[in-house]
Amino acid sequence: MTSSYKELLQQREALELAIVQARNNEISAAVSQVRELVAGFGLTVQDVFPGRARKAASAKVASKVAAKYRDPATGKTWTGRGKAPKWIEGRDRKPFTIA
Structure with missing residues (x-):
């Protein structure tokens, strides 16, 4: 059984919404996990992103x-x-x- 064009568009919209929601949920969980690790180990920006903090600090x-x-x-x-x-x-x- 084939779906109509309009049905497929509705399915695509629902799927795109589900994708955005799933991504946001996973990002939120990942950020929480990273924050826990950073706090647990007492990490600094330099530890996590070596070379990046120096460039920002030494900008002319x-x-x-x-x-x-x-x-x-x-x-x-x-x-x-x-x-x-x-x-x-x-x-x-x-x-x-x-x-």
């Missing part, structure tokens, strides 16, 4: 660079890094230098 902090050039007409500034703004592009930069 972006620092601001002082402006080197100022447009006297608008007061806009530029650090001299990256693409030059239109107000200085292709011009001699000496007159725009901030003392």
